[in-house]
Amino acid sequence: DEIEKYLVKKSTVLELAVENIVEIIGGPFKGMKATVTRIDHDKEEATVVLLDASYQLPVTVDANYLKLTHQSNG
Secondary structure (H helix, E strand, O other), X not given: OOOHHHOOOOOHHHHOOOOOEEEEOOOOOOOOEEEEEEEEOOOOEEEEEXXXXXXXXXXXXXXXXXXXXXXXXX
């Protein structure tokens, strides 16, 4: 517990780029895959489009709820 306050957690938002495929690992959309469409580095949020939805559903989530599964080649 005492050492945790000295550790700096690397922000997930730095690993993300537009068109990356991510898995949502927290919140109401946990377990769903999505494509990143926008990143807000200041707020550490990302807007993603859910791949499992029957229509394009853009959702803004905390970037720490995302796990990169496939990087875009762009």
